[in-house]
Every structure is written in C-alpha cells, then in structure tokens.
Amino acid sequence: MNILIIEDDIPAAEAMARGLMDGGHACVHAPDGESGLATARAQDFDVIIVDRMLPKILGIDLVETLRREGDQTPVLFLSALGEIHDRVSGLKAGGDDYLVKPYAFAELIARVEALSRRGDMGSVVTQLKVGDLEMDLIGRTVQRQGQEIDLQHREFQLLEFMMRHAGQAVTRTMLLEKVWAYHFDPQTNVIDVHVSRLRSKIDKGFERPMLQTVRGAGYRLDA
Amino acid sequence: MPDTRPIRPGWRRIFRTTTFRFTVISLAICALAASAFLSYIYVATVVEERRRTDQVIAREAENIVNLYRRSGPEAVSARLVDRAERNRAFIYVLTAPNGQKVVGSIDSPPAGSAKPTPTWLNFSLVSPGMAGNSPGRPVRGLQQTLSGGEVLFVGFDVGDDQAFILKIVHALWGAGALVLALGLAAGLQLSRNVSQHLVGLTNVVATVRNGNLSARAGVEGSPDEFHDLAKGLNQMLDRLERSMAAHRHAGDAIAHDLRSPLTRLRARLEVALCDLEAGQGNPEQALSQALEDTDAVLKTFSTVLAIARLQSEGDVPSAMAFDPAPLVSDIADLYEPLCEDKGVQLASQVAEGLTLRGNQEFIAQALANLVDNAVKYTPSGGGIMLRLRSRASGDLEFSVTDTGPGVPDADRSRIVERFVRLEGSRNAPGAGLGLSLVAAVANAHGGRLELAEGPGKIGDHGPGLWAALILPADV
Numbered sequence: 006m007n008i009l010i011i012e013d014d015i016p017a018a019e020a021m022a023r024g025l026m027d028g029g030h031a032c033v034h035a036p037d038g039e040s041g042l043a044t045a046r047a048q049d050f051d052v053i054i055v056d057r058m059l060p061k062i063l064g065i066d067l068v069e070t071l072r073r074e075g076d077q078t079p080v081l082f083l084s085a086l087g088e089i090h091d092r093v094s095g096l097k098a099g100g101d102d103y104l105v106k107p108y109a110f111a112e113l114i115a116r117v118e119a120l121s122r123r124g125d126m127g128s129v130v131t132q133l134k135v136g137d138l139e140m141d142l143i144g145r146t147v148q149r150q151g152q153e154i155d156l157q158h159r160e161f162q163l164l165e166f167m168m169r170h171a172g173q174a175v176t177r178t179m180l181l182e183k184v185w186a187y188h189f190d191p192q193t194n195v196i197d198v199h200v201s202r203l204r205s206k207i208d209k210g211f212e213r214p215m216l217q218t219v220r221g222a223g224y225r226l227d228a
Numbered sequence: 229m230p231d232t233r234p235i236r237p238g239w240r241r242i243f244r245t246t247t248f249r250f251t252v253i254s255l256a257i258c259a260l261a262a263s264a265f266l267s268y269i270y271v272a273t274v275v276e277e278r279r280r281t282d283q284v285i286a287r288e289a290e291n292i293v294n295l296y297r298r299s300g301p302e303a304v305s306a307r308l309v310d311r312a313e314r315n316r317a318f319i320y321v322l323t324a325p326n327g328q329k330v331v332g333s334i335d336s337p338p339a340g341s342a343k344p345t346p347t348w349l350n351f352s353l354v355s356p357g358m359a360g361n362s363p364g365r366p367v368r369g370l371q372q373t374l375s376g377g378e379v380l381f382v383g384f385d386v387g388d389d390q391a392f393i394l395k396i397v398h399a400l401w402g403a404g405a406l407v408l409a410l411g412l413a414a415g416l417q418l419s420r421n422v423s424q425h426l427v428g429l430t431n432v433v434a435t436v437r438n439g440n441l442s443a444r445a446g447v448e449g450s451p452d453e454f455h456d457l458a459k460g461l462n463q464m465l466d467r468l469e470r471s472m473a474a475h476r477h478a479g480d481a482i483a484h485d486l487r488s489p490l491t492r493l494r495a496r497l498e499v500a501l502c503d504l505e506a507g508q509g510n511p512e513q514a515l516s517q518a519l520e521d522t523d524a525v526l527k528t529f530s531t532v533l534a535i536a537r538l539q540s541e542g543d544v545p546s547a548m549a550f551d552p553a554p555l556v557s558d559i560a561d562l563y564e565p566l567c568e569d570k571g572v573q574l575a576s577q578v579a580e581g582l583t584l585r586g587n588q589e590f591i592a593q594a595l596a597n598l599v600d601n602a603v604k605y606t607p608s609g610g611g612i613m614l615r616l617r618s619r620a621s622g623d624l625e626f627s628v629t630d631t632g633p634g635v636p637d638a639d640r641s642r643i644v645e646r647f648v649r650l651e652g653s654r655n656a657p658g659a660g661l662g663l664s665l666v667a668a669v670a671n672a673h674g675g676r677l678e679l680a681e682g683p684g685k686i687g688d689h690g691p692g693l694w695a696a697l698i699l700p701a702d703v
Contacts, residue, residue: 185558195562
C-alpha cells in the first residue's frame, strides 16, 4: 500500500514509516500541513495518516479541504487529544478512524490495513465468504462447510467484522470500538473471552482453525 | 510592580468618577430646562404685568388728551382733580406752557419737556411722610406735550406691582439656585454611593489580580444591581478557585501517580542495561517487559487525566438525554462470557422507559468498572447482579451486587480514593483507579457513588459488596 504520513514529529514519523515499511507498505512523509496537502493532491494514496496538531494547516482543516475537493482517500487521524468531542470532530471533518497517541505499532498497522479495505464496503454486500466460512447478512446465518453455526447477536457482529477484515490483524481495541462501540479500555480483557467463545463455535470440530491469535496485536481470521 | 494599594472612597476621587460626570451633564441639562421654564414664567408674569400697566396708563392718557382736544385745558384740569380724588393710584400732573403747574397730585415729574413726546418716565416719588432715606414709591408714567403747549403727565404708582415682580424674580432665582444645589448634592451623593460600591469590587479585583483568589466582595445591603454584581463576582471567583484547586490537585495527583511506575520502569531498564553490559540476562525479555510497563504507565496516565478532567470541569462533555436500559444490557452482554468462564453467574434486572441525561460513554465506563471489580473479587460459584432502577426520589440507580468477600465498613470510603487497594487484593490486576473514576463520573453528573454491604453471608460466599452509581434523572 501507498501511505502518506503527515506528522510534524520527525522521530515519530520515522518510526511509523519504518513499522509500516516492515509490513510491506510504501510511505511518503510530509512534515507540515501545507506540504502534506500538496503531496496528497499530487499523488494517489491508499491511506493518509494525519496528525491533528500540525504546523501551517491543522489536520482537521487539511482533511476537510481534501474532502471538499472530492478526495475520498481513507484518513486515519492521530492525536494526543483523546476526549470524545475531539474524536467526534475528527470524524466529522471526514476522518475515517481516530487513534490516540501513544499507540502500539501493531494497533497503527492494523488500523491502516483495515482502512485500506474500506473501499470494498461501499457496495452493498449481502454475503461474506472467507474460505469455507459463509455469512448471510440478510438471513443472519453462518455456515462452515455447509454446517449451520448458531451465533448470538454480538458473536455474529464480531464474526462479521473479522470476515470483512479477513487476513488482517484486528486489535482488541478495534473490536471494542467497532463491534461494541466502546472507546474505553476495560481493565479485564473481556474481548479475549468473547473471541475464544466465537472461536470455539467456528473452529471446533474442524480440521483447520481459522481464527488466529496474533501475538502482540490481536486476532486474524484466515481463509 | 502592580498597584496594590486598596482604593478608598474620597471626595476628590468622586470628581473623577463616571457617575459624577454623568451627574454634571444631567445637571446641566436640568439647569437648561429649568432656566427655559423659569424664563417662561418670568415673561408670562413680569413682562405681561408691565405691559398691562402701560396699557392702562396709555388709555388714561389718551382719554385725557381727547378731552383736551374737545373741551380745552380747563375741562382737563377739572377732570384731573376729579380723577385724582377718585383713583389714588393714578398720578396726574398738568403743567402750563410757562412751566407753571396747573394741577397735579405731585409737585412735578422729574424730567423737563425737552424730551421727545410722548415719553415714558420711571422715577421714585418720595412722600413727605416718609423717612429721609426711604427710596420712595416707584412711579411709571407717560409724559406728553399737548397741542396748546401744556405738558401732561399721567403716571401710576407701580410700587405694589414692582414688589410683586421683585418677589417673582427672587422666587425664580431661588428656584434656579435650589435646582442646581439639589442636583449637585444628589449627584455627589450618588457618585459617592456608586463609588463606594465600585471601590469594594475594584479592591476585590485588585486583590485577585495579585494572586489572592480568596478575596470576596461584600454582599450586604439591599438586593440591587451592585448586590447582583458582587454576588456574580463572588460566584465566579468561587468557581475559579475551585477549578484552580482542582487543577492543582490534578497536577499533583498526576505527578504523584506517575512517579512510582516511572521509577519502577527506570529501575527495570537500568537493571537490564547492567545485565547486558555484564553479558548476562535476556535483553529481549527486558525490553518487552519495559514496553508492558510503559503501556501500564500510559493507561494509568489517561485514567488519572480523565478523573482529573471530570473533577475539575465539574460537568460532563457531550451530555445528552438517553434511555439507559440498552447501556446496562450491553455491559451485561460484554461481561457475561467472562463471568461464565469464571463460574460466576451474572444476572441483570433492567427497568425500561427511563431517561437519563449524561455522557453515555462515561457512564458505560463507570458501570464497566463496577462490574469489572465485581468479577475480580467474586469467587467461582458466586453471583453478580446488575440492576437499573428508578428510586422513589426519582434518581436513577445503577447497582452492581456481588457475593465476594465485600469491603469492611471502615474501608468503604477509603477504597474510592485513588490507588487505594485493600490487603489481599494486591495481586489482582488493576491500578486501584476504577472506583475513583466511577466516583468522578458520578460527581460530574451531579450524582454519587454509594457502597454498602452485599446480600450477606451465605455459606462460603458473602457478605459481598453493593456498589451503586446514583444519577439524577433527566427532568
């Protein structure tokens, strides 16, 4: 993937770029809002990572400008401001995801990869298929190798999110945010229990496990 | 150096005050209006009175001149004698062309006949009976030369009129002076009054400017606008002082709360470095341990910050009205698998159709913290009850009851404080901030956190803890 990083903290940007390049992505760095906007206009990117507090042009204004100009490149906001209204204003300005500093690399990479898939979700999908696992979004049924799997409401949502991001690592925080819509971190790792319950339903009795634990990151659903 | 002297109300100061300036301006307008009014009165009385008198004199003179034309000087003499007898207010003098007085109630008018004719005369008439230094009676009259060369003077004793006019003029001057004096006195008093009020407020502002936030304006006296202003100022200062104290407290708390984990992290890194230099130890493990420690510090930091913000702001951001039932069900849903794994039964009892005003996310987090604690301290085989109900008082109560060991009465208020962890819970995960956050969320919503004993001792279980987040309902 081609990623634009607009971040004035140079060491942070370098570390970020290195992490992303290790993951096989190409990165371009812009150190302020003005050059960031110019670069975003000049080239096509799969994802743009924007710090909220930028010199010259603020991150929010930059994204608003891009959106006004019709640029729909997925945007991940980075911010030291983690309050609810900060997040909401970032998403309102046209951001697609919001990550509060400091963050783990695994979290950043997982979110960037998740964003690159967003384009696929624009069209209306009624069925998801990952390997031999099939999900009917209208009938709300799940089958593996033609065998019906009975899921509860949350388990269904959890699996749907993981199937939409099949092959990508998803973090616990992402699951909490996207499936439960909670933006706080429960002290106990409740998410692990939910995932292991889902795993026992979709993998138990099958030869090949699909739901993998990714060390230091979270989980991944493999075909 | 800022000026720290308290300002005292003084007369000299008053002349500089805005109120005094306004007083002078309004006084000037008042004086203008008063002089216009008084001038009108003067014209309407004094001038009119003089005109009337002149008219009477002129008519009388005309009658006599007509008689002279018709019947000659003798008839006039006879007439004048008769008129003087009957109307003593009129004064007549008829002088022959040779200057000899023919008839007259006084010796002669003061002026000679050289003047143009007819002419108005004003003079004082000293009667023989009067004291020597008396100014005499004022007389006004018309003198004219008749066709035969005689000089006729018809006058009128205007002493009474003049006295009346003088009285009016005096009254007018008096009224004018009174208006000015009263206005000035009222203005000075008003300025002094306003100044006194403002000086109190100015002194408070000066004291606060110099860093002493505890200064307050006096609010005794009648509930006027100064009273309101002083009260408003005091309320503003109260809030400012509270907020400053909270910020100071938050800063202290963050410094305190982060110092120990950071010290631990530093020590760990130092040990790892020493080990590495000595060619022993496992650097990879030390680094990943340090990373974990850093995450823990960051987590603590954001929680302490959230608590401090809630405490200092005193209210919650993005508050809105919502039905709390789904929120409670969602939290139950989030923790249900965890409880099941642990062999703890999680039940919920959720009242429907309630409305709450607040920040959903903070309330969800507070409730999650309560459930988290309950799960942590409830042994296998126990139970947790999550409940939402409306109290008789109208308040909403989110309660979490567990069948764990509970918290002794004496410790209950203590565990709400930051980082307080009771003996026996040191090995459980968490930093001891959970309940502090719940209390901060409760306070920010105008509610409270209540703790009480759970369902009591049942076999190996209990007595348990009942923790409730009580929030005012949306009215």
